[in-house]
Amino acid sequence: MPAKKSPAKKAPKSMPYEQGAWAHVFAPRAPGERRYWLIKSEPDVFSFEDLERAPKQTTCWDSVRNSSARNFMRDGMKKADLAFYYHSNAEPSGIVGICEIVREGYPDHTAWDPSHDYFDEKSDPDMPTWYMVDVKAVKPFKTMVALPEIKGDPALAEMALVKVGRLSVVPVTPAEWEYLCALGGVA
Template sequence: MKKGDLAFYYHSNAEPSGIVGICEIVREGYPDHTAWDPQHDYFDAKSDPDTPTWYMVDVKAVKPFRTMVTLPQLKADPALAEMALIKVGRLSVVPVAAAEWAHICQLGGVA
């Protein structure tokens, strides 16, 4: 993810999970310092500041979707059957092809 790239804003801790909008990367990946804080919810005892396991990016909101595009909806859509999110199942960071991007934006009501 590079500065200026657009990304989907995905609510993973929602029921159902889904894409709720578009955001822009405003700071490229850097080590996630919360992984080293034992008091933090995201503490990871295996993560080392010299060789970080976890990275984060800073984003800014660009445009909300009119309608959430849910994970079940994404999985059931034949137009997205080859999408990395569906095939690989890794929800954090996956590439999105231009046609997939356009289709998801249309589903979210921002085409």
């Protein structure tokens, strides 16, 4: 009897971006347009200071295991975009610095490493599920902008960080970017 063929693997599915809540971050860009993001890390895992001490002040942003955050990194973030560096699960949590996207989305190899905390046995190197970007430190905030301050500020009530706080990568509007830079003393 002939061997049964296994079904062909398919790439991870996403809602068509033009229909989603974040359609604007996936829309075509004007020439030279920069977009803004917020990325989260626990300071005891990898702090902004750790990024500043990294070779060339650069690291890969790996181990993200949420499909929306993956889509932002894989399809939304572009080289030269800027991101707020946010310390999560800290007392207090908040924005502590700015980094730049220096390499666009590429497969996250940690998903294929059985010894890694974020190993995903279902992820396939030939059809990657998870992606990462490389980020480089730009500058620390002079003053941390803490989450309670962000949540209590009416000017930031629609911010993705406030609306969908669980995501480790979220978009930031240009107006939110300017406002938060001023609050952090880096305007």
